[in-house]
Amino acid sequence: MKSLSDMSVKEVADALSKDPSADLLKACARDQREGIRRLLERHSKHQQAQALELKRIQELLHEEKKLWEQGFLLVAGVDEAGRGPLAGPVVASACILPAQFDLPGLNDSKKLTESKREKLFGQIQKQALAYAIGSAEPAEIDLYNILQASKLAMKRAVEGLKIRPHHLLIDAVTLPQVNIPQTGIIRGDALSASIAAASILAKVTRDHWMRDLHTLYPEYGFDKNKGYGTNEHLQALQRLGPSPIHRRSFAPVDREAAEY
Template sequence: MDVMHVSYKTIAGIDEAGRGPLAGPVTAAAVILPSDFDTSILNDSKKLSEKRRLAATSVILEKAVSFGVGWVWASEIDEINIHNASLLAMKRAVSELNTRADLYLADGKYPPDIPGKVRTIIKGDAKEYPIMAASILAKTARDLWMIRYSWIEPDWEFDRHKGYPTKKHAELIRQHGWSAIHRRSFNVPYGS
């Protein structure tokens, strides 16, 4: 933990997942960890295998003082843009916390519109344990949602690519067109 934060008793980390996909929600998590949390399981969610992310998520959910998850759906992203949607997802995640924090550490350059002291940290998901925990929870929640949604619309194989712009995803869009959860505002040359 950064020495700048030691004067704060309760610190919440906030991060989002799903800015880059062509489909699905952008998801954010806010997490308050206890002071005795075993941080050895934490890292930037993008640097952990799926197996390690799931294991870390179980520990975070069991041990966290409080956590919240916020969702902004594809239709909302199309209306307000991905930047504003990411900040709104963070705001929604914080609103789900059952404990107020003395300090909110948000990954990125721009702070979400939430009450209280907010500090933004660029690449905070690789620097601050509370943000790492939020990063892991947000990515896991979003990935699991995409896997479940693939049961509803199996033609797009969201369980495999989670909505990210892969070659296979491009082929599936060409073949089937847009699904109900594709982001229409994203400039995708192979969409219909």
């Protein structure tokens, strides 16, 4: 291997990006070239950021670790997306993560950009021991109310898992009709890695479905608003009345439906 003095700045940059040895880092610290100093500073900041992210992820696993220590080795996080929209289904996911995973940036789906959610969506699908999606349609939301429909979607997601979990960690609620030990955690999508992963799977899946539904009902802008009551969506409701996928029990939809 070349000595550091014989390496170009680009070669050093490549070496620092590939798990550099302690000897290389010491040599970089002694090197007088400004470019090498900047590379070393950048590498140091990157390492610090990685350490902080690893610490954050470990803190997100606090609830899972407690259950693992009690013998509940297969812990499924459960969350839903789409309680608030005026149209479309409520979608839930159940997700069992392995004890070791590589999901940098994992967090409550609401705290992530769309591009970051999409990236994590694929990574979670690849790394999860098991995951499943469940949903409840607008007619079920109207029949049962949104809370009960959300629980129904969660129940369907849990029942869809190919591996039966030993324990459930659920965002905010519990599922009495599911005969599996479980814990409801307020703001669980920000406090549990498993629930955060489920929140991303549910949110991205629902967004994809709403974009598909936009092709059937393009006048309402579901590709952009995902069924939420934006000004443009409310104006379309006033002009056209509700579509077959609107939630008739929600006040703005119910009001407009009365006109048709």
